[in-house]
Amino acid sequence: MESRPLYELADVVYRYGDHFELAVPNLSIPAGSSIGVTGPNGGGKTTLLKLLSFIEKPYKGTIFFDGRRIREQDHHVTREITILFQEPYLLKRTVFDNVAYGLKVRNERGNITAKVRGALNLVGLPYTVFAKRQWFELSGGEAQRVALASRLILNPRVLILDEPTASVDQESALLINEAVRSFREKYGTTLIVASHDRIWLSTVTDSIMKVRKGRLESFDPENLIPGPWIHTDNGLHTKALSDGRHIKALSPPGKQTTGYLRPADIVVATNCPSDLSTQNILEGIITQMTFENNEKAVFLSASVAELSLSCKLTQAAVEKLRLFPGKKVWLLFKASSFRWH
């Protein structure tokens, strides 16, 4: 993964009438990263995504893309970014023409049928069944998948999705999630996605930010630990990790329920502690550390078998323990710290 910033926003302000203002004093998005955006409706998520896709211009401030200030005529740059909205709009044409439109405006007409076929397959729409259908012959979920295919075919550098599964049926939502995940895995596209589906977000994004009342807030990335939870004799439930270790939890409501663990509930130690009442003491390696200016806190990610657990520490604790990425640590949390939804 590349790590130089693809986007850099400096003192960006966007105003919508007198009622709404989105302010982003400072935001940097690395190339090849995958960012989730969450927050309540009307908080400014869509506005932020429109700014990042250069559909809207900020009222104040600058958005640098690839280190450059983007001007209106920089079509070759802005064409590397595409956005899919919650409510799709299909052109009044066939499915084929909808999916092929972006390539045609770029004058990339070579191999167009094969490309359309590939894009439709990716979103689970068989070419022979759907290519000739008219725009009005599709269900809402199919229309959204056609809209997604028309973006994926462009092989964009940045794919921005604004709640792509919020208004579609469950089957389409699964197919969209899967298509986005496999597309990103294949091409390493920078992905910016707003969604209320936190479990999906946690599987496709590296980090999540929260937009509320027009302000960016750090999002406590709650650790999600999926089941199965197996009942044991001592009244606890355990989840087996791939390396044979176990995580212990108190009374999950179902075998497959996902447990939520707050980063602040995990204690970090640099030596293996003993004689503690805590049920979970897991060895891990620090993979990432980020400083959240708003909260004056450090978020630390540590890999434990196949899991990546996020912990929240004070700056003083980080300095005292001399933590750095690559260092071995022990993560401690109680079996009763899990919350279940």
Add this chain to the structure above:
Amino acid sequence: MDYIFNGFLKAVELLASGNPETYSAVFTSLKVTSLSIASSLIVGIPLGFMLGYFDFTGKRQVRAVVDTLLALPTVVVGLLVYAFISRRGPMGELGLLFTIPGIAAAQTILITPIVISLTATAIESLDRRLGMTLIALGARGRQIIVASLLEARYAVLIAVVTAYGRAISEVGASMMIGGNIKWHTRTITTAIALETGKGEFALGIALGIVLLSLALFLNFLLMFLKRRRIA
């Protein structure tokens, strides 16, 4: 009543036998309207697009003027164009008076507001998500204009058909600018007016049938387009 019935029979005979005078008027009408519709589309569609697509100061006032011009009386247009292209007028040297291009110029003035107004309405009623979708897919500048017009194609065609209907049935300006010269500038409508005045109903009815058939065809086309638009 007999003379109407006889006139009708003779009209069928005139049309069936390919009467040159009848067909001369039909072809003149088609020539004039083809010219006027082509020039009104060249001017009207881009202006209509701009009026519907962009927000600018004074947009509502411009719209009010264009909508007022929809009710422009044909004789007023005839009078104005006559004044401009007659020998004493500022465009007298062009020699357009009593010619087919002259009539077409007057009809263009008459029908361009229809094309502008209905195209603007068609563009205004497009889904607001269209513009963002086109940009998201990479369309820029002229591509956005063409794609928007294509999205509004049925509504824009309705504008064209409506304008065509107004042009082919127009009589005042054609009479004043064309002068109703036989074999030259006599159109279907001016011929009907003249023949009726002379009491020659047969030719008038024959041309009336052609005009009504054209109107019927246009209306069927409109019905078809409106259905497609709803779909």
